[in-house]
Amino acid sequence: xxxxxxxxxxxxxxxxxxxxxxxxxxxxxxxxxxxxxxxxxxxxxxxxxxxxxxxxxxxxxxxxxxxxxxxxxxxxxxxxxxxxxxxxxxxxxxxxxxxxxxxxxxxxxxxxxxxxxxxxxxxxxxxxxxxxxxxxxxxxxxxxxxxxxxxxxxxxxxxxxxxxxxxxxxxxxxxxxxxxxxxxxxxxxxxxxxxxxxxxxxxxxxxxxxxxxxxxxxxxxxxxxxxxxxxxxxxxxxxxxxxxxxxxxxxxxxxxxxxxxxxxxxxxxxxxxxxxxxxxxxxxxxxxxxxxxxxxxxxxxxxxxxxxxxxxxxxxxxxxxxxxxxxxxxxxxxxxxxxxxxxxxxxxxxxxxxxxxxxxxxxxxxxxxxxxxxxxxxxxxxxxxxxxxxxxxxxxxxxxxxxxxxxxxxxxxxxxxxxxxxxxxxxxxxxxxxxxxxxxxxxxxxxxxxxxxxxxxxxxxxxxxxxxxxxxxxxxxxxxxxxxxxxxxxxxxxxxxxxxxxxxxxxxxxxxxxxxxxxxxxxxxxxxxxxxxxxxxxxxxxxxxxxxxxxxxxxxxxxxxxxxxxxxxxxxxxxxxxxxxxxxxxxxxxxxx
Numbered sequence: 001x002x003x004x005x006x007x008x009x010x011x012x013x014x015x016x017x018x019x020x021x022x023x024x025x026x027x028x029x030x031x032x033x034x035x036x037x038x039x040x041x042x043x044x045x046x047x048x049x050x051x052x053x054x055x056x057x058x059x060x061x062x063x064x065x066x067x068x069x070x071x072x073x074x075x076x077x078x079x080x081x082x083x084x085x086x087x088x089x090x091x092x093x094x095x096x097x098x099x100x101x102x103x104x105x106x107x108x109x110x111x112x113x114x115x116x117x118x119x120x121x122x123x124x125x126x127x128x129x130x131x132x133x134x135x136x137x138x139x140x141x142x143x144x145x146x147x148x149x150x151x152x153x154x155x156x157x158x159x160x161x162x163x164x165x166x167x168x169x170x171x172x173x174x175x176x177x178x179x180x181x182x183x184x185x186x187x188x189x190x191x192x193x194x195x196x197x198x199x200x201x202x203x204x205x206x207x208x209x210x211x212x213x214x215x216x217x218x219x220x221x222x223x224x225x226x227x228x229x230x231x232x233x234x235x236x237x238x239x240x241x242x243x244x245x246x247x248x249x250x251x252x253x254x255x256x257x258x259x260x261x262x263x264x265x266x267x268x269x270x271x272x273x274x275x276x277x278x279x280x281x282x283x284x285x286x287x288x289x290x291x292x293x294x295x296x297x298x299x300x301x302x303x304x305x306x307x308x309x310x311x312x313x314x315x316x317x318x319x320x321x322x323x324x325x326x327x328x329x330x331x332x333x334x335x336x337x338x339x340x341x342x343x344x345x346x347x348x349x350x351x352x353x354x355x356x357x358x359x360x361x362x363x364x365x366x367x368x369x370x371x372x373x374x375x376x377x378x379x380x381x382x383x384x385x386x387x388x389x390x391x392x393x394x395x396x397x398x399x400x401x402x403x404x405x406x407x408x409x410x411x412x413x414x415x416x417x418x419x420x421x422x423x424x425x426x427x428x429x430x431x432x433x434x435x436x437x438x439x440x441x442x443x444x445x446x447x448x449x450x451x452x453x454x455x456x457x458x459x460x461x462x463x464x465x466x467x468x469x470x471x472x473x474x475x476x477x478x479x480x481x482x483x484x485x486x487x488x489x490x491x492x493x494x495x496x497x498x499x500x501x502x503x504x505x506x507x508x509x510x511x512x513x514x515x516x517x518x519x520x521x522x523x524x525x526x527x528x529x530x531x532x533x534x535x536x537x538x539x540x541x542x543x544x545x546x547x548x549x550x551x552x553x554x555x556x557x558x559x560x561x562x563x564x565x566x567x568x569x570x571x572x573x574x575x576x577x578x579x580x581x582x583x584x585x586x587x588x589x590x591x592x593x
Contacts, residue, residue: 036089036116036135037072037126044141045076050116051088053132054106060088060098064375067093069122076137082374082420083144083437083488088134092118097374100138108134145437148492153542156478158497158517161203164531165210166196168519170224171506172584175232176253176261179516180213182236184220184504187521187529194219195265198533200510201257211260213251216267217244223283223334224584225291225592230556232582236265237293237311238278243269245277245299248311275309275319280333280383283591286310286358287343294347295325295335304329308361320361328352331380331412334589336389341402346426348389348406350380355426370422371435373411379418381409386466388447388588390455392423392483393578401425405481407457408442408588415465417441421457421481439493442475446507446588448515451578452540455481456494456515459501466503466587468523474500478536497534500527506585513541546570 038047053059064070064078075095079087084097116135120128129135167188168181179198195213202208220240227233236249246269255261274293281296291311297304306325310317325332332349340346344364345356353367372379381387387410392403407421419441422433438457445460457479464471478494497517504521514537520530541547551566567575584591 059106060096062097064095071122085139088136090129093121146489162533170586174253177257185218226582241300246273284337333383379411385410401428408445410443417443
């Protein structure tokens with residue numbers, strides 16, 4: 001009986017062994033016959049090879065993990081949306097996006113196809129790489145982006161114009177042809193007064209070029225705009241703590257280039273103040289001349305201020321609560337504001353945007369969320385994930401919808417700086433965001449409009465977020481964005497600076513067509529607090545062509561009035577007249593544009 005049971009057990013084990021061997025052989029055979037997906041790929045993607053991961057690092061840094069839905073098709077589609085022309089799948093469930101040049105740079109080499117034998121988590125018919133092995137694909141069609149590389153005068157140039165006397169927080173172009181600088185208390189020299197005015201016609205004599213001014217409370221992370229009056233008064237709003245968060249500071253620009261002014265900043269919190277204390281707010285001039293002040297925090301790293309108010313305060317009016325600001329705190333500080341042709345108010349904050357009614361401030365329209373990083377839709381565009389924004393140009397007869405351009409930003413947590421710009425026409429029927437890849441990653445950038453309808457993108461870092469000591473890798477390169485060119489062909493890589501412009505840096509258009517570049521207070525132990533002032537000289541000032549001149553006799557303009565401008569071309573050629581708003585620059589936010 002025992003012997004019979006033993007023989008039965010052996011027989012059963014033998015057959016089980018045969019079945020296991022058969023299943024394993026079938027599995028191996030199936031793995032050997034399964035390949036990477038090579039047909040039915042989206043767009044102009046083509047399979048290239050199985051390659052190794054990099055030496056001590058990954059080939060591509062943008063990783064998307066999908067445990068049950070990863071396929072070559074889904075991976076390539078996502079990479080294509082964000083302008084990446086190389087992609088790979090690995091371990092069956094991982095997708096990577098980047099560029100073909102990254103392969104050699106990482107030390108990657110070709111591997112046997114059998115090394116890339118792990119089934120795709122979303123489609124077991126195909127392989128999606130293997131252990132430390134990538135099945136990689138290349139976009140072979142019309143390039144997803146074209147960056148231009150001008151040289152010589154066409155690349156513009158940086159020029160150092162002053163050693164400086166102040167580390168500015170906000171810079172503003174004045175109606176008197178000068179430029180005001182206000183600084184965070186405790187930033188500069190112990191005897192700093194917190195405010196200065198720069199006359200660039202007197203740079204040969206620094207004591208004449210820099211006029212000392214004064215502010216009474218700390219303007220740390222405040223907002224500034226130029227009022228729509230004939231005097232071109234400047235207003236600065238909010239601040240760091242206590243009375244400064246309620247502060248309203250006014251300056252009447254006086255003097256002229258070469259002629260010193262005498263006026264100073266005026267502030268009395270007992271006579272004029274905000275209804276709510278604000279740190280990191282944004283200000284905007286409305287169509288009726290009122291000032292909209294929105295968002296921020298209560299000060300001193302305090303709780304959010306998820307509301308808005310109007311200056312001057314309408315009789316009996318209080319603040320207006322904004323649930324969308326409270327919901328997206330703390331990633332919505334220094335929101336982007338703009339008046340739209342309809343009179344509605346565009347607000348861009350975190351990765352969201354909406355249009356507000358200019359009377360009730362109710363939401364008229366909610367826009368789609370802004371695209372972020374290829375592997376992180378939760379990336380943001382406003383402080384502390386700081387990008388920069390500008391209005392796109394309008395041309396007569398001004399019937400086309402107004403466009404908004406937002407560039408750079410970062411992700412929550414890992415703080416991976418973004419390498420793209422997004423644009424939209426908020427009032428158009430189709431207000432989806434158009435994404436364009438930038439030549440490099442950039443957080444804390446600045447952007448300013450130029451009179452020829454192009455835009456300078458400069459300053460910032462290649463990694464991190466806004467704040468003291470939170471970013472690395474200064475981005476020393478300037479980029480020119482030309483919206484008149486086809487989408488994804490609009491960016492030109494321009495001249496480099498040698499000065500790191502990180503947290504608390506600024507850029508504004510000067511009245512002579514140059515860009516004033518200033519500031520940097522990184523407090524990172526590597527890069528200095530920056531007093532030096534530069535200009536970026538755009539190509540149109542280096543062309544050698546004589547500059548036109550103009551005369552405006554009537555400077556008292558009324559709304560809807562006709563104004564005569566006498567222009568002398570000094571050399572012929574086509575003429576185009578551009579009108580730009582007086583701007584204040586801080587934290588990538590150009591207020592007053």
